[in-house]
Amino acid sequence: MNEARIKKSLINVITHSILIVIAFSCLFPVFWMISSSLKTQNEIFTHMDLIPQHWNFSNYAEVWTKAEFGMYFLNSVMYTVFGVLGVVFISSLAAYGFARLKIPGKNFIFLVLVSTMLLPIPGVFVPLYLLLNKMHLLDTRLGLILCYINGGLAFGIFLLRSFFEELPIEIEEAALIDGASRFGIYWRIALPLARPAIATLVIFNTLSIWNEFLLALVVLQDKGKMPIQRGLMMFQGTHITDYPLLMAGLTIATIPVLVVYLLMQKHIVKGIAAGALKG
Amino acid sequence: MSSINSFKKYFTSYLFILPAVLMFAVFSIYPFYKIFALSVFSWDGISTTMKFVGLDQYIHILTKNPNFWTAMGNAAYITVLALIVQNGLALLLALLVNREIKGDNIYRTILFLPPVLSGIVVGLIWKWIYDSNYGILNHFLVRLGWNNLQNFAWLAEVKTSLTAVAVVHMWKGFGYGFIILLAGLQTIPKELYEAAKVDGADAWQQFKYITVPSMISVFSLVSILTVLGTMQIFDLIYSMTRGGPAGHTHVPITRIYEYMANGEFGYSSAMSVIFGLILFAVSIVQLRVSRKMKQYE
Numbered sequence: 001m002n003e004a005r006i007k008k009s010l011i012n013v014i015t016h017s018i019l020i021v022i023a024f025s026c027l028f029p030v031f032w033m034i035s036s037s038l039k040t041q042n043e044i045f046t047h048m049d050l051i052p053q054h055w056n057f058s059n060y061a062e063v064w065t066k067a068e069f070g071m072y073f074l075n076s077v078m079y080t081v082f083g084v085l086g087v088v089f090i091s092s093l094a095a096y097g098f099a100r101l102k103i104p105g106k107n108f109i110f111l112v113l114v115s116t117m118l119l120p121i122p123g124v125f126v127p128l129y130l131l132l133n134k135m136h137l138l139d140t141r142l143g144l145i146l147c148y149i150n151g152g153l154a155f156g157i158f159l160l161r162s163f164f165e166e167l168p169i170e171i172e173e174a175a176l177i178d179g180a181s182r183f184g185i186y187w188r189i190a191l192p193l194a195r196p197a198i199a200t201l202v203i204f205n206t207l208s209i210w211n212e213f214l215l216a217l218v219v220l221q222d223k224g225k226m227p228i229q230r231g232l233m234m235f236q237g238t239h240i241t242d243y244p245l246l247m248a249g250l251t252i253a254t255i256p257v258l259v260v261y262l263l264m265q266k267h268i269v270k271g272i273a274a275g276a277l278k279g
Numbered sequence: 280m281s282s283i284n285s286f287k288k289y290f291t292s293y294l295f296i297l298p299a300v301l302m303f304a305v306f307s308i309y310p311f312y313k314i315f316a317l318s319v320f321s322w323d324g325i326s327t328t329m330k331f332v333g334l335d336q337y338i339h340i341l342t343k344n345p346n347f348w349t350a351m352g353n354a355a356y357i358t359v360l361a362l363i364v365q366n367g368l369a370l371l372l373a374l375l376v377n378r379e380i381k382g383d384n385i386y387r388t389i390l391f392l393p394p395v396l397s398g399i400v401v402g403l404i405w406k407w408i409y410d411s412n413y414g415i416l417n418h419f420l421v422r423l424g425w426n427n428l429q430n431f432a433w434l435a436e437v438k439t440s441l442t443a444v445a446v447v448h449m450w451k452g453f454g455y456g457f458i459i460l461l462a463g464l465q466t467i468p469k470e471l472y473e474a475a476k477v478d479g480a481d482a483w484q485q486f487k488y489i490t491v492p493s494m495i496s497v498f499s500l501v502s503i504l505t506v507l508g509t510m511q512i513f514d515l516i517y518s519m520t521r522g523g524p525a526g527h528t529h530v531p532i533t534r535i536y537e538y539m540a541n542g543e544f545g546y547s548s549a550m551s552v553i554f555g556l557i558l559f560a561v562s563i564v565q566l567r568v569s570r571k572m573k574q575y576e
Contacts, residue, residue: 019375025450026450030392044413065549093298094300097293113299116311122535122554124314127311129539130317130544146306149302153302157299208311213399213513217517233517254397265391270461273462277500278460
């Protein structure tokens with residue numbers, strides 16, 4: 001009995017040791033980024049400590065104004081807000097249609113839409129570039145936002161359709177008898193009830209649009225329109241060895257992600273797990 | 280009267296799906312068709328005339344372009360490492376956390392942090408960690424006694440660059456597999472293990488005869504996601520090495536982007552189609568294998 005207990009606590013110690021080492025390795029690069037962002041150019045070459053000698057916030061002021069990270073940040077906020085709104089509105093509208101309305105051929109259309117989610121189409125940015133060029137949307141904010149909206153639609157429709165299908169239909173039928181329009185029912189009854197699914201959609205699209213780089217690289221040339229991920233690469237290209245400033249820029253780009261992640265952490269982890277196992 | 284009514288009814292119904300269908304038609308289906316159409320033309324994207332070349336570009340990529348195969352090989356190297364090391368680690372950690380330990384939520388939160396960070400941010404942080412002169416990695420290694428590594432440029436040396444990038448990719452990705460595998464483990468009924476214990480099965484036998492068979496579809500899902508995600512790696516490469524040194528870390532997407540940026544629209548489209556078909560074929564094979572394994576259980 002005693003031996004078994006010792007064995008069990010030994011296993012526990014080993015388990016926690018492994019997990020703590022791994023957890024530390026996940027956190028260290030992030031701490032190192034923040035720590036380096038608070039050091040002076042001189043200090044990063046001489047003092048390799050995780051805790052900076054002096055907390056030097058001036059790097060943030062400098063990248064925010066001189067390196068125009070304020071502008072990149074606001075661009076990213078704009079792309080994320082409009083991208084997410086677009087995804088939520090267009091996919092919830094379509095999902096409601098697929099779940100509730102009589103539309104000839106809707107199952108076929110739904111299948112086509114969702115199968116684009118499963119097909120790997122690498123290099124789709126090549127025709128996308130030409131398409132945007134033809135539509136005079138190349139190097140425009142609208143062009144990039146439309147790409148982002150399109151990128152989130154398949155998952156959004158897929159998620160919301162199954163959510164709408166599981167809602168009790170009686171409320172909507174009663175509203176229909178009371179003379180409500182279909183759009184009114186969608187807007188005032190179905191959409192508010194779908195809040196949990198919409199929250200999932202908002203979180204995932206916020207993270208993916210905020211972190212997106214490749215489409216922003218292909219679509220945009222004008223520095224003034226670039227999101228923060230491109231701003232980081234622009235800055236890195238011209239200030240190759242100015243690591244404290246670069247780390248301040250990286251931290252600025254990461255703070256919104258950290259905030260969303262820490263607030264919505266349970267939602268995100270659950271969503272990934274549930275989504276993966278269902279699919 | 281009734282046909283007018285039904286038309287009106289369908290019309291408003293179609294309005295619900297119209298924006299989504301329009302978006303898809305323009306931004307998904309048209310580019311999908313266009314990438315095939317472009318691949319049989321030699322075109323710089325500007326000229327008014329496109330030269331029809333049939334399958335010439337496909338043949339050139341497959342037989343006369345070592346850059347493409349090097350890129351495929353590099354991506355395959357990172358993918359194999361990810362399948363074995365990253366997923367192995369993810370499984371080990373999932374098994375550990377699944378044992379109802381204290382603080383499992385904290386571990387889960389921390390381990391899933393790298394996957395939510397942006398590829399550019401992760402690439403640039405690690406570029407700083409790997410820095411040959413002032414990076415913390417070399418500083419640390421010198422302290423451990425490896426003085427010959429004092430100014431070693433991990434990302435610029437031909438021998439280490441690809442593996443150095445692969446390590447970062449795995450660091451960023453293992454938390455994703457961990458979460459999915461853990462969720463899969465938690466769906467296995469506990470009674471199975473209890474019954475096995477009563478029958479005298481040890482931990483390894485329980486793993487072999489209960490855990491593995493119950494997890495086959497989850498394993499196959501994780502491995503398909505790993506292959507698709509790793510083969511299409513771009514942000515990390517672009518932010519850490521841009522394909523260098525001398526093409527040793529180029530991958531298919533960086534090549535496709537490079538050809539496109541050089542104005543070779545037809546050629547980069549053909550390369551995309553080849554790459555896409557290879558990915559599709561690999562996924563199908565993976566699905567088949569997992570189905571076969573399930574049958575034999």
